[in-house]
Amino acid sequence: MSEPIAPTRRTFLTGTGSLIVAFSLRPALAQQEALDGQPPPPAPHLPGSLKRSPWLDSWIRVDADGSVTVRTGKAELGQGIRTAVLQVAAEELRLEPARVRVVTADTEETANEGYTAGSHSMQDSATAIRHAAAQVRTLLADLAAARLGTEAAVLTVADGVVRALDGRQVTWGELVAGDVLHVEAQPASSFVPTDERRVIGTSLPRLDIPAKVTGASAYVQDLRPPGMVHARVVRPPSPGARLRALDAAAVERRPSVIKVVRDGSFLAVVAEKEWAAITAMEALAAHATWTEGAALPEADRIFETLAGLPVEEHVVHDSRAAAGSPARTLEATYRRRYQLHGSIGPSCALALFADETLTVWSHAQGMFPLRAALAEMLRMRPEQVRCVHVEGSGCYGHNAADDAAADAALIARAVPGRPVRLQLMREQEHLTEPCGPAMMTRVRASLDAAGTIVDWDYAVRSNTHLTRPPGAGNLLPAQLLAEPFAPPRPKPLLQPEGGGDRNAIPLYRLPNARVLHQFVPEMPLRVSALRALGAYVNVFSIESFMDELAAAVGQDPVAFRLQHLEDARAQAVIRTAAERAGWSDRQRARNRGHGFAFARYKNLGAYLALAVEVEIARETGRIRLRRAVAAIDAGEAVNPDGIRNQVEGGIIQSTSWTLYEQVTVDRSRITSRDWSTYPILRMQAAPERIEIHILDRPGEPFLGTGEAAQGPTAAALGNAVADAVGVRLREIPLRRDVLREALT
Missing domain, CATH: 3.30.365.10 (Aldehyde oxidase/xanthine dehydrogenase, molybdopterin binding domain)
Incomplete structure (x- = not known):
C-alpha cells in the first residue's frame, strides 16, 4: 500500500x-x-x-x-x-x-x-x-x-x-x-x-496465486499500513430502521477508543486495536435505540409477492410468424429464490483522509464509479478522491464492498491523517449486502409431428440486477446520513446483454418466438448484480424445458439440441462435451442420473456445454454432483489453465447456488446471518471429478469466460435429477426436503 x-x-x-x-x-x-x-x-x-x-x-x-x-x-x-x-x-x-x-x-x-x-x-x-x-x-x-x-x-x-x-x-x-x-x-x-507466439496459449502460472497459498498479503483484508487504526460500524437492525437515540458516553471513555462517529443513522467507532473496536461496536449497539421500518414479505409468499408487484413490460424478442401445425404444447414455470454473494471474507476497505484528499483501497468491482459515488457522498470533487483496487477475499458481483468503502471514507474524514481499516462482521455482510434477485419464468412451446419446435413463448419476471454506484444513493452508508442520499429508481439493463432478461433469448432456431421481460421496479429486498445476472435463471429455465420437450417427443436431449441449432461453434461444444463425457454410452444405475445443458453467455460471449452425473440419496433427498464434463469455446485461449480455473470455479459456485443457497427472512429482517443459516457447498460435497475441454480458436476474438458455466450447471443438475428419479424440480435451490417429499 x-x-x-x-x-x-x-x-x-x-x-x-x-x-x-x-x-x-x-x-x-x-x-x-x-x-x-x-x-x-x-x-x-x-x-x-x-x-x-x-x-x-x-x-x-x-x-x-x-x-x-x-x-x-x-x-x-x-x-x-x-x-x-x-x-x-x-x-x-x-x-x-x-x-x-x-x-x-x-x-x-x-x-x-x-x-x-x-x-x-x-x-x-x-x-x-x-x-x-x-x-x-x-x-x-x-x-x-x-x-x-x-x-x-x-x-x-x-x-x-x-x-x-x-x-x-x-x-x-x-x-x-x-x-x-x-x-x-x-x-x-x-x-x-500465430506461429511465432510463445506466450499466448501457454498456461503461465497465475500471478495472484502464490501469496494466497502461502498466507502472504494477498487481499485488502491483509493490509496493515503504519499508523493504521481499526473501525467497526453498527448497522440498523432491519431495512429502513433509523437511529432514534444513542448513549455513547461510556463507549467513548473505553481504553483504546479514539472516536465514536455518528451522522444521522450512520454509526461507527474507531479504536487503536481491532478487538477494542469490535467490543466497542457491540457496546454501541446495546446503547442504540432504533425505529424499525417496513415489513418484509412473508417467507413462504416471496413469489406471490413478486407476482403481485407492478411491472414494466419489455418485448426483447419477437419473431412471430405463421406457426406450423402443432402436435403438442407444453408449458412450465421456473423460480429462483433470493441468494447472497456469500463472500468468504467479509467486506473490507482502507481509507486515508489527508490534505483535503481521500484515498480508498477497496475490493469493489468499479473504482471509477466508486470514486464518483464517494465524491458525491462527501461533497468533494472527483479529483480529490483516489480509489485503488486491492483484491478481496471472495465475490463476483455487487456485494458489500462498495458499502465498506463508503464506511471507511466517512470514518477517515472524522480522523484525518490516520489510515482507517474498516471490516464488516459476518452477520453485517449477510444481512445488508444486496442479494441476487428472486426471479420467475414462464415458458410455453409447441412441437410439430416431427418433434421440431414451431412456437416459443417466454416471459421472465425480475427486479433490477444493477444498483451499483456511481450514485451516492447506491451506497448504504450514504442512505443512513442525517442528510441522506435517496437510491435512484431501479432500471432494467438493455439488450443485447440485458439484466433480468440476460440469455432469455434462446440461441436455438425458433422461427416463431416471443420473449417478454417483466421488469419489477419495486424491490422487497435490496438486490443487485450476482455473477451471471439473469443468465443463471434463464439458462436454467430454457435448458430444463429443452429436456422436457425432448422427453415429450422421445428424443435424446443432446440430439434434440443439435437439431435446433445452426451455429457451428455451438454444435462443436455440445458434441465435444457429449463425446468426452461418454454420453451415448452412459450407464443406467439406480438413483444415478445424467444431465446435459448448453448456452452461449449473453449470446455474445463464450459457448459452454456441460454433461453431469448426479447421485440421489432417496431417504434424505440429498443431491450429490459426482462428475462434470464441460467443453468451452472462449475464442482465442490466452491462458488455458486460467480458463479451466474459471469454468471449474463456475461449476462449483453454481452447484452451491443450485443445491443449497437461499436467503431466509421473517417479517422484519433477513435471517440468513451466518453459515449455519445460509449453508454453502462444503469441501466434502464438492464434485469428485471435473473435466474441462477447451476448443481453442487462435486468431478469433476473446469471448470472456467468467460467467459461462453458471446457467448450464444449474440446468444440467436439474436435468440429471429428473433423469435419476423421474422428478422434475423447477425451483432453485433444488431443495432436498422437496425432493424427499416427492419421492416418498
Missing part, C-alpha cells in the same frame, strides 16, 4: 523537455465536409476499451530504464485477469513475461473501464492492451529505424531491444525520451503471427 502519488501522465505533460506526438484527422475531415458539403466517412471503430481511452500510454508505459508497465482498468477478482493481460502484452511487445509489471484499476494510474463485470475483461481490456502493445512495438521500431538509418522492416525486436542487420542496436529506454507514447491508437494493428 502506497501513499497517493501524482498521476504519471500529468507529471510528464507538465514537465519540461517533453515531446508529445499526438495527432488527429478530425479537423481536416471537418474542413473537407465544409468544402464539398458531403459528410466525412465514418471513422473506423477502435477495438475494445480503446474506444473510451484511445491513447497508447493509457495502457503501456515504457520508462527510461526499459521497464514496462501495463495498465488495465479492470480489477483482479480471482479470475486471473492480471496474468492474462500480462501474457497478451508480453506477446505483442515481444518481451519475457517477467519483464512486465501490471497495474490494475486505480483512478490515478489506469484508464476508466467502468466495472469489472459481465465477462468483459478479456473482450474489452485485453483487446485494448493487445492493440496498444502491438502499436507501441511498431512505433518504437519506427523510431529505432530513424535513429539507425535503416528500414523498420529489417529490424528485429526482442526483449526491449531493437537490432539492425549489421548488429547495431538501440534499447526502448533510449527511444522513449519525452512522451513519445502519447499517441492515439489506430483501429488496426500488426499482431505477432
Whole structure:
C-alpha cells in the first residue's frame, strides 16, 4: 500500500523537455465536409476499451530504464485477469513475461473501464492492451529505424531491444525520451503471427496465486499500513430502521477508543486495536435505540409477492410468424429464490483522509464509479478522491464492498491523517449486502409431428440486477446520513446483454418466438448484480424445458439440441462435451442420473456445454454432483489453465447456488446471518471429478469466460435429477426436503 502519488501522465505533460506526438484527422475531415458539403466517412471503430481511452500510454508505459508497465482498468477478482493481460502484452511487445509489471484499476494510474463485470475483461481490456502493445512495438521500431538509418522492416525486436542487420542496436529506454507514447491508437494493428507466439496459449502460472497459498498479503483484508487504526460500524437492525437515540458516553471513555462517529443513522467507532473496536461496536449497539421500518414479505409468499408487484413490460424478442401445425404444447414455470454473494471474507476497505484528499483501497468491482459515488457522498470533487483496487477475499458481483468503502471514507474524514481499516462482521455482510434477485419464468412451446419446435413463448419476471454506484444513493452508508442520499429508481439493463432478461433469448432456431421481460421496479429486498445476472435463471429455465420437450417427443436431449441449432461453434461444444463425457454410452444405475445443458453467455460471449452425473440419496433427498464434463469455446485461449480455473470455479459456485443457497427472512429482517443459516457447498460435497475441454480458436476474438458455466450447471443438475428419479424440480435451490417429499 502506497501513499497517493501524482498521476504519471500529468507529471510528464507538465514537465519540461517533453515531446508529445499526438495527432488527429478530425479537423481536416471537418474542413473537407465544409468544402464539398458531403459528410466525412465514418471513422473506423477502435477495438475494445480503446474506444473510451484511445491513447497508447493509457495502457503501456515504457520508462527510461526499459521497464514496462501495463495498465488495465479492470480489477483482479480471482479470475486471473492480471496474468492474462500480462501474457497478451508480453506477446505483442515481444518481451519475457517477467519483464512486465501490471497495474490494475486505480483512478490515478489506469484508464476508466467502468466495472469489472459481465465477462468483459478479456473482450474489452485485453483487446485494448493487445492493440496498444502491438502499436507501441511498431512505433518504437519506427523510431529505432530513424535513429539507425535503416528500414523498420529489417529490424528485429526482442526483449526491449531493437537490432539492425549489421548488429547495431538501440534499447526502448533510449527511444522513449519525452512522451513519445502519447499517441492515439489506430483501429488496426500488426499482431505477432500465430506461429511465432510463445506466450499466448501457454498456461503461465497465475500471478495472484502464490501469496494466497502461502498466507502472504494477498487481499485488502491483509493490509496493515503504519499508523493504521481499526473501525467497526453498527448497522440498523432491519431495512429502513433509523437511529432514534444513542448513549455513547461510556463507549467513548473505553481504553483504546479514539472516536465514536455518528451522522444521522450512520454509526461507527474507531479504536487503536481491532478487538477494542469490535467490543466497542457491540457496546454501541446495546446503547442504540432504533425505529424499525417496513415489513418484509412473508417467507413462504416471496413469489406471490413478486407476482403481485407492478411491472414494466419489455418485448426483447419477437419473431412471430405463421406457426406450423402443432402436435403438442407444453408449458412450465421456473423460480429462483433470493441468494447472497456469500463472500468468504467479509467486506473490507482502507481509507486515508489527508490534505483535503481521500484515498480508498477497496475490493469493489468499479473504482471509477466508486470514486464518483464517494465524491458525491462527501461533497468533494472527483479529483480529490483516489480509489485503488486491492483484491478481496471472495465475490463476483455487487456485494458489500462498495458499502465498506463508503464506511471507511466517512470514518477517515472524522480522523484525518490516520489510515482507517474498516471490516464488516459476518452477520453485517449477510444481512445488508444486496442479494441476487428472486426471479420467475414462464415458458410455453409447441412441437410439430416431427418433434421440431414451431412456437416459443417466454416471459421472465425480475427486479433490477444493477444498483451499483456511481450514485451516492447506491451506497448504504450514504442512505443512513442525517442528510441522506435517496437510491435512484431501479432500471432494467438493455439488450443485447440485458439484466433480468440476460440469455432469455434462446440461441436455438425458433422461427416463431416471443420473449417478454417483466421488469419489477419495486424491490422487497435490496438486490443487485450476482455473477451471471439473469443468465443463471434463464439458462436454467430454457435448458430444463429443452429436456422436457425432448422427453415429450422421445428424443435424446443432446440430439434434440443439435437439431435446433445452426451455429457451428455451438454444435462443436455440445458434441465435444457429449463425446468426452461418454454420453451415448452412459450407464443406467439406480438413483444415478445424467444431465446435459448448453448456452452461449449473453449470446455474445463464450459457448459452454456441460454433461453431469448426479447421485440421489432417496431417504434424505440429498443431491450429490459426482462428475462434470464441460467443453468451452472462449475464442482465442490466452491462458488455458486460467480458463479451466474459471469454468471449474463456475461449476462449483453454481452447484452451491443450485443445491443449497437461499436467503431466509421473517417479517422484519433477513435471517440468513451466518453459515449455519445460509449453508454453502462444503469441501466434502464438492464434485469428485471435473473435466474441462477447451476448443481453442487462435486468431478469433476473446469471448470472456467468467460467467459461462453458471446457467448450464444449474440446468444440467436439474436435468440429471429428473433423469435419476423421474422428478422434475423447477425451483432453485433444488431443495432436498422437496425432493424427499416427492419421492416418498
